[in-house]
Amino acid sequence: MGRLICISNRIPTGANPSGGLVVALGDVLEETGGIWIGTSGEIADTPAAELREIEGGPFRRYCFDLTQEEQDNYYAGYSNSVLWPLFHGRADLMDIHQEYLGVYKQVNRRIAKLVAPFLKPDDRIWVQDYHLLPLAYELRLMGVTNPIGFFLHTPFPGPTAMQALPNGREVCQWIANYDLVGLQAERDVRACLHSMIEIADASNLGAGYVHLSPRQCRIAAFPISIDAREFQELAETEFDKLPAGIVKDHRRLMIGVDRLDYSKGVPHRFRAFGEFLERHEDWHRYVSLLQISPPTREGVQAYDDIREETEHLSGRINGQFADIQWVPIRFINRAVPREVLAGLYRASHVALVTPLMDGMNLVAKEFIAAQNPDDPGVLMLSQFAGAAEQMDAALMVNPHDPEQVATSMLTALMMSRGERRERYRSLMEGLTTYDVHWWSKSFLDALG
Ligand code: ADQ
Numbered sequence: 001m002g003r004l005i006c007i008s009n010r011i012p013t014g015a016n017p018s019g020g021l022v023v024a025l026g027d028v029l030e031e032t033g034g035i036w037i038g039t040s041g042e043i044a045d046t047p048a049a050e051l052r053e054i055e056g057g058p059f060r061r062y063c064f065d066l067t068q069e070e071q072d073n074y075y076a077g078y079s080n081s082v083l084w085p086l087f088h089g090r091a092d093l094m095d096i097h098q099e100y101l102g103v104y105k106q107v108n109r110r111i112a113k114l115v116a117p118f119l120k121p122d123d124r125i126w127v128q129d130y131h132l133l134p135l136a137y138e139l140r141l142m143g144v145t146n147p148i149g150f151f152l153h154t155p156f157p158g159p160t161a162m163q164a165l166p167n168g169r170e171v172c173q174w175i176a177n178y179d180l181v182g183l184q185a186e187r188d189v190r191a192c193l194h195s196m197i198e199i200a201d202a203s204n205l206g207a208g209y210v211h212l213s214p215r216q217c218r219i220a221a222f223p224i225s226i227d228a229r230e231f232q233e234l235a236e237t238e239f240d241k242l243p244a245g246i247v248k249d250h251r252r253l254m255i256g257v258d259r260l261d262y263s264k265g266v267p268h269r270f271r272a273f274g275e276f277l278e279r280h281e282d283w284h285r286y287v288s289l290l291q292i293s294p295p296t297r298e299g300v301q302a303y304d305d306i307r308e309e310t311e312h313l314s315g316r317i318n319g320q321f322a323d324i325q326w327v328p329i330r331f332i333n334r335a336v337p338r339e340v341l342a343g344l345y346r347a348s349h350v351a352l353v354t355p356l357m358d359g360m361n362l363v364a365k366e367f368i369a370a371q372n373p374d375d376p377g378v379l380m381l382s383q384f385a386g387a388a389e390q391m392d393a394a395l396m397v398n399p400h401d402p403e404q405v406a407t408s409m410l411t412a413l414m415m416s417r418g419e420r421r422e423r424y425r426s427l428m429e430g431l432t433t434y435d436v437h438w439w440s441k442s443f444l445d446a447l448g
Contacts, residue, residue: 002122004034004444007115009075009131011038011063015056020362021128023227024440029059036061037115043068051114064114066107073103079131080297082165087130087154088263088357091164093302101167105134112138119146124447127178129153136177140215149447150175151182151222154359155386158191159198172200176212180447182222184359184386189221222443223390224360228369228431231342235370238343246347252287252413255348257341257363258355259296260333262306265356265382265399266293270313270329272354272405277321277328279406285326287413289352290344294335307333345370345377350412354382354399361385364394368427376424378412380405390434393426 006029012022029036036059037051044065051062066075077100085093112135119125125148127135136148162168172195175181183189193210196202196219202212208220239247246253254273258264273289293310297303314331321328336344345351351367364379364387371377381387381394388396395415397408 001032002124003032003120004028005115005119005123005125006034006036006128007111007125007132007135008036008038008128009079010041011036011054011061013041013054013063017057017061020224020226020436023230024224024436025126026058027437028440028444034059035118037111037118038063040065043071047110048114051118062118064111070103070107073097073100074107075131076297076300078104081300081302083130083133084154085262085302086161086165087152087157089155089157089161090262090357091161093262094164095301096166108132108134109138111135112142112144115139116142116144119144121146124444125149126151126444126447133171134174137174140177147179147447148177149180149182149443150178151224151443152188152359153184153224155185155357156183156188156192157195159195162195162199168195168199172196172202173212176200176202176210176215176217178217180443181217181219182443182446183219184221184223185389186221187389188359188386189219192219218446220446222439222446223386223434224362224439225431225434225436226362226365226369227437228365228428228435231366231369234339235342235346238339239346239372240343242340242343242347246344251285252349253347254287254289254350254352254409255344255367256289256291256293256352256354257336257345258293260293260303260307260310261296262302263355263357264293265354266291267306267309267313268356268399268402269352269354269405270310270317272399272402272409273329273352274313274317274320275402276406276409277317280410283410283413284321284328285323288327289329290332290348291329292332292336292341292344295333342366342370346372349377350409351377351379353379353385353387354397354405355385356382356399358382358385358387361387364391365431368424369431371424371428373421373424373428375417376420378415378420378423379427380408380412390430391427393423395423 040063042065048064054061081095127150196210202210314329345367353364379394382399
């Protein structure tokens with residue numbers, strides 16, 4: 001079997017690299033003598049001329065630094081201030097500048113130049129996420145004919161949204177240079193096919209194949225997941241280590257865990273909780289919401305705004321409803337270790353996973369995997385998370401409708417143990433069958 005060459009924006013660092021993708025790809029990288037390539041996270045004075053090996057770890061890793069200008073224009077700029085909002089249905093938040101696009105292309109061209117000399121004829125290349133859309137196009141220009149796959153972790157926009165992007169046609173042309181394009185959900189496959197056909201005049205060959213001269217590419221859904229069994233065991237162990245107050249607390253705990261990103265719908269969630277408290281005075285003091293949200297992409301205006309809005313709303317709701325014994329919303333604005341999260345999921349009665357738009361949402365999957373099978377909590381899940389296509393036994397909500405979300409909160413809090421177990425069984429069955437190992441294997445099998 002040829003080597004796997006995995007390329008992502010950030011390289012997993014440390015002696016024991018961790019994270020979802022490492023779990024998914026670590027074995028294949030090890031078995032095939034593969035290589036992972038990505039940015040180091042450090043800033044250099046001049047653009048990187050060569051890759052630097054990261055010593056140690058179970059597989060080979062090579063990284064390079066970005067300059068401050070590249071970080072600002074390629075990463076914070078085109079990737080996170082243009083593509084991210086567009087791909088999450090927020091074209092209104094795009095901040096379009098020619099310079100962002102120019103540097104984005106330049107960085108991708110340089111990565112292609114750094115990678116090409118490493119390639120052997122039977123290597124398979126797997127490119128991760130929206131930072132690297134043009135990479136296959138650049139590699140093809142350099143004569144690379146290896147199979148190249150791409151996985152997009154975000155949703156994909158349909159033609160109407162795509163029209164808002166000045167270089168939408170070019171983006172579709174980049175995509176056509178991959179042999180296989182993996183998306184999170186069927187909704188994204190439909191949107192991507194429509195965009196390729198309507199924006200770039202690709203011909204539809206059926207069964208997910210499109211032709212855009214001179215290439216043909218396949219677009220299909222490969223919903224990403226977690227190692228559900230591993231997370232289940234982690235939650236079991238970690239639950240016992242939680243401070244006694246959390247577990248013995250007779251009140252009901254609702255939990256939300258999201259990077260503080262406008263796509264996650266945290267303000268909408270808070271408003272719906274406010275609506276719930278307004279309607280159900282009998283629940284005051286008996287339920288609280290623990291929202292854990294590490295800051296992310298600081299310095300990008302839209303992220304500063306969402307932080308302010310969230311702080312303002314939690315303050316207002318707490319001010320309105322709290323009494324000397326009870327605070328309705330506990331808002332933690334920092335990252336929490338993974339194992340603590342696992343224990344907290346298990347201690348929670350309800351999870352609020354209510355993004356306005358989300359590629360998949362792994363918190364939904366982690367929460368289910370962490371539950372006690374005898375007495376599981378309830379997952380409230382937005383219909384706009386990619387996970388909704390697979391997790392139909394969750395309590396589905398429309399995050400734009402605060403009254404419906406408030407009604408569902410009551411349903412979740414009152415749900416019988418029998419129904420909770422039934423829903424949990426069905427969700428857990430899906431999670432153990434289609435876990436993260438299934439995800440990487442099925443993608444790589446399809447890439448051939
Ligand atoms: P994200 O937008 O980051 O990922 P998600 O899938 O929920 O969203 O993954 C977040 C991960 O970070 C989870 O493993 C979660 O436990 C962790 N996390 C969140 N808040 C945390 C906190 N306060 N402290 C510590 N850890 C925290 C993108 C896409 C998603 C897609 C994934 C994977 O936006 O839609 O599911 O990639 O493809």
